[in-house]
Amino acid sequence: MRRATTMPVFAPGWRPRWGSECLILAAGGVYFLAAAPFIPGLASWENLGNLLSNLLPLLVIAVGQTLVLIAGGIDLSATAIMAVTSVAGAMVMRGVPGHGPVAALAGVGVMLGMGTAVGWGNGFAITRLRLPAFMVTLTSMMFFSGLALWLTQSQKINGLPAAFNALGGNLAVELILTTAVVGLTAWGLGRLLAGRWLYAVGHNPRAALISGVPVGPVVMAAYAFSGGAAALGAVLLTGRGETGDPVLGRYLMLDVIGAAVLGGASFFGGRGGVGGTAAGVLFIKLVDNSLSLQGCSHFTIMMVKGGLILAAALADGGRRRLAGEDQGGRA
Amino acid sequence: MIEFQGIEKRFAGVRAVGPVSFDLPPGATLGLVGENGAGKSTLMNLLGGNLQPDAGSMRLAERPYAPHGPAEAMRCGIAFIHQELNLFGNLTIAENLFLTRFPRWWRSPFIYRTGLRAEAGKLLAQVGLELDPHTPMDRLAVGECQLVEIAKALAGDPRLIIFDEPTSSLSTREAERLFALMAGFRRQGRSLIYISHALGDVLRLCDDLVILRDGLVAGRGPARDFTIPRLISLMAGRVPEATAPAPTPPREPAGAVALAVRGVSRPGVVRDISFELRRGEILGIAGMMGAGRSELARILFGLDAPAAGELRLHGRPLQGATVRERVRRGMAFVTEDRRGEGLCLEASVADNLALAALPAFARGRARRIDRPGLQAALTPVKAAVRLTADADGRAVKTLSGGNQQKVVLAKWLLTKPGVIILDEPTRGIDVGAKCEIHELIRALAAAGTAVLLISSELEELTALCDRLLVLNRGEITATLARAEFDQARILAAALPGERSA
Numbered sequence: 001m002r003r004a005t006t007m008p009v010f011a012p013g014w015r016p017r018w019g020s021e022c023l024i025l026a027a028g029g030v031y032f033l034a035a036a037p038f039i040p041g042l043a044s045w046e047n048l049g050n051l052l053s054n055l056l057p058l059l060v061i062a063v064g065q066t067l068v069l070i071a072g073g074i075d076l077s078a079t080a081i082m083a084v085t086s087v088a089g090a091m092v093m094r095g096v097p098g099h100g101p102v103a104a105l106a107g108v109g110v111m112l113g114m115g116t117a118v119g120w121g122n123g124f125a126i127t128r129l130r131l132p133a134f135m136v137t138l139t140s141m142m143f144f145s146g147l148a149l150w151l152t153q154s155q156k157i158n159g160l161p162a163a164f165n166a167l168g169g170n171l172a173v174e175l176i177l178t179t180a181v182v183g184l185t186a187w188g189l190g191r192l193l194a195g196r197w198l199y200a201v202g203h204n205p206r207a208a209l210i211s212g213v214p215v216g217p218v219v220m221a222a223y224a225f226s227g228g229a230a231a232l233g234a235v236l237l238t239g240r241g242e243t244g245d246p247v248l249g250r251y252l253m254l255d256v257i258g259a260a261v262l263g264g265a266s267f268f269g270g271r272g273g274v275g276g277t278a279a280g281v282l283f284i285k286l287v288d289n290s291l292s293l294q295g296c297s298h299f300t301i302m303m304v305k306g307g308l309i310l311a312a313a314l315a316d317g318g319r320r321r322l323a324g325e326d327q328g329g330r331a
Numbered sequence: 332m333i334e335f336q337g338i339e340k341r342f343a344g345v346r347a348v349g350p351v352s353f354d355l356p357p358g359a360t361l362g363l364v365g366e367n368g369a370g371k372s373t374l375m376n377l378l379g380g381n382l383q384p385d386a387g388s389m390r391l392a393e394r395p396y397a398p399h400g401p402a403e404a405m406r407c408g409i410a411f412i413h414q415e416l417n418l419f420g421n422l423t424i425a426e427n428l429f430l431t432r433f434p435r436w437w438r439s440p441f442i443y444r445t446g447l448r449a450e451a452g453k454l455l456a457q458v459g460l461e462l463d464p465h466t467p468m469d470r471l472a473v474g475e476c477q478l479v480e481i482a483k484a485l486a487g488d489p490r491l492i493i494f495d496e497p498t499s500s501l502s503t504r505e506a507e508r509l510f511a512l513m514a515g516f517r518r519q520g521r522s523l524i525y526i527s528h529a530l531g532d533v534l535r536l537c538d539d540l541v542i543l544r545d546g547l548v549a550g551r552g553p554a555r556d557f558t559i560p561r562l563i564s565l566m567a568g569r570v571p572e573a574t575a576p577a578p579t580p581p582r583e584p585a586g587a588v589a590l591a592v593r594g595v596s597r598p599g600v601v602r603d604i605s606f607e608l609r610r611g612e613i614l615g616i617a618g619m620m621g622a623g624r625s626e627l628a629r630i631l632f633g634l635d636a637p638a639a640g641e642l643r644l645h646g647r648p649l650q651g652a653t654v655r656e657r658v659r660r661g662m663a664f665v666t667e668d669r670r671g672e673g674l675c676l677e678a679s680v681a682d683n684l685a686l687a688a689l690p691a692f693a694r695g696r697a698r699r700i701d702r703p704g705l706q707a708a709l710t711p712v713k714a715a716v717r718l719t720a721d722a723d724g725r726a727v728k729t730l731s732g733g734n735q736q737k738v739v740l741a742k743w744l745l746t747k748p749g750v751i752i753l754d755e756p757t758r759g760i761d762v763g764a765k766c767e768i769h770e771l772i773r774a775l776a777a778a779g780t781a782v783l784l785i786s787s788e789l790e791e792l793t794a795l796c797d798r799l800l801v802l803n804r805g806e807i808t809a810t811l812a813r814a815e816f817d818q819a820r821i822l823a824a825a826l827p828g829e830r831s832a
Contacts, residue, residue, distance in 0.1 A: 192698055207672050
């Protein structure tokens with residue numbers, strides 16, 4: 001069991017233990033040190049900045065996914081939400097006269113609102129209509145990917161306001177935004193009522209319900225958060241590309257889920273945390289970055305990444321067995 | 332039949348059993364008793380081939396016996412009926428019975444369904460279950476599932492059958508049926524080993540007894556030499572303070588009405604239930620399995636909606652209140668399914684304890700948890716249930732059943748409930764923890780909490796309750812005051828087909 005879930009949150013004097021995030025972080029460190037001498041440019045400041053700006057949007061989206069995984073669900077629609085909010089935001093900004101900060105603000109508002117709404121709709125279908133999360137988010141992924149392409153007829157939308165592009169194009173702004181979102185989420189998970197409820201719902205929804213936890217609203221909030229986080233990721237990436245892109249984030253889905261799971265989240269719910277997910281994102285992006293510096297193709301990178309994620313998962317399983325965390329199995 | 336010679340088993344260097352030596356004559360019934368953790372299960376797992384001993388040996392019918400797995404034990408004629416049933420609800424009875432050895436067309440992979448039905452029918456007849464073998468398992472009642480499990484064991488024509496707590500989830504009538512079946516097995520010359528916490532049953536059914544304590548034999552001999560108090564003192568290693576829980580001293584439960592139930596009905600579950608539960612009162616609900624006791628509790632707690640009737644909590648209507656609102660207004664519910672509905676097993680003890688009371692410790696608009704406040708409130712509650720203080724960070728699943736139940740109780744104590752519903756609060760936990768929970772229930776009532784206690788153990792109900800309702804097929808058939816408590820009278824009101832005045 002991981003620190004985020006078993007540490008006696010209320011007991012004074014708890015000591016941090018070795019969690020999945022430490023292992024993944026260590027693996028990333030070892031990988032970096034081992035690879036740096038052989039890959040020229042990997043350790044250069046320019047490349048590290050590049051790596052950082054690449055991992056920030058992924059981090060935002062993966063943190064949203066982490067909340068859904070903690071609640072015992074899965075959100076396959078995150079990247080489709082990115083695509084559809086990207087083009088919808090771009091269309092709104094083109095439509096607002098002046099192309100100034102007002103247009104940028106409207107665009108960001110529409111994107112975040114739309115992402116949250118779609119996420120909330122996913123949560124509603126799962127809790128109120130009692131449909132399986134996999135089904136709901138798979139179908140909404142298909143629908144919104146299609147919608148994004150249909151709205152734009154597969155064309156990219158250019159000519160976005162400069163104020164908007166600055167959000168994703170400026171590393172400092174991006175860093176501040178991401179740190180704020182990720183930090184607040186981590187704090188909330190540990191300290192807020194909603195955060196503790198989220199873990200309880202993921203561990204055992206029936207016991208949570210009987211203990212007076214509003215299970216339905218908590219699950220809906222997790223999906224809404226994931227949708228909102230995907231939209232924020234879309235704001236950053238759309239601004240960086242300076243275009244509304246109907247296939248934004250099409251290769252990201254596995255990175256998002258892979259990062260969260262590497263960081264300790266479980267498909268069975270109740271486990272995971274922001275710190276772990278951040279370590280997972282760092283690991284995945286480090287592998288990505290080093291391999292593309294080597295001149296590997298996208299497809300090679302996919303294959304290597306798959307293998308490395310599997311290896312990391314195996315190592316984590318071994319670590320947990322050694323720590324005696326998996327005794328007794330799952331009830 | 333079977334002989335244990337200096338059998339010893341260690342787990343990670345810690346002795347769980349042994350050295351233990353005793354034997355079971357052919358055709359006899361041996362009762363095996365002991366508190367939870369005394370080594371009964373370990374010993375039986377050695378016999379059933381699930382574990383291998385570290386020292387000593389076993390002899391089966393005068394031959395050395397050292398099974399390497401359950402399959403080998405089964406081939407040697409030993410059948411093990413586990414406390415938890417190992418059946419698949421999505422398959423039929425016949426498929427469950429023949430899961431590992433379906434009758435087939437010659438040696439082809441195709442199942443010979445006619446033969447399957449006939450063979451399954453024969454086995455079911457042996458346990459007196461008159462059901463179509465192709466009935467899906469999930470349509471069966473718990474007692475019927477148990478019979479299927481026994482039929483499965485009979486398929487190997489065992490010489491020795493081990494029953495591990497077979498009656499814990501059975502109604503009195505289903506248990507009697509099982510006992511009749513066991514008598515039949517004895518007449519067929521099969522040896523039986525019977526493990527149970529129900530000491531009265533053990534004394535009645537068994538020829539010989541072995542009492543285990545801390546992995547060693549604390550006493551053995553013919554069953555007629557033992558009484559329940561003596562068994563308990565041997566199991567506990569101390570003089571028993573009381574066999575059954577000592578009766579609650581007579582009090583005046585003259586508190587105000589805490590929970591008023593008027594004409595509550597739900598088709599097929601309960602009909603026209605009316606009663607009043609007062610502050611400081613312990614009201615018991617007796618009844619057979621399936622009488623609608625747990626279902627009534629679920630309606631009271633808002634998990635199921637009643638079709639008709641009215642509920643009032645402290646005089647204010649409960650209509651349409653969600654579970655969350657009921658908890659906020661001071662209701663608490665310890666369900667019969669501790670693992671499935673009471674606890675987050677993978678989460679820590681501290682997180683489980685805090686769960687129900689969290690909103691009361693959430694401050695400000697952001698609902699930030701007041702951790703020092705919560706911590707301070709947890710300490711007395713943990714002391715009240717005698718939960719070891721260092722348990723906080725441990726996952727609940729690592730605790731014993733008794734301690735898990737204490738966590739559930741402590742979780743609700745933290746909410747300072749006005750009305751607490753307890754559904755089988757002492758099921759499947761050891762004698763020591765049971766006594767502690769009984770004391771806790773009394774202390775709760777003494778502090779003014781209204782307690783609704785559902786239990787299948789009549790001794791528990793008659794000892795603890797001020798008043799008793801008897802449910803029979805969803806209706807209240809008797810309301811008894813303490814002076815009128817009488818086992819025969821309660822049973823008469825609870826048994827279907829009979830009515831008491």
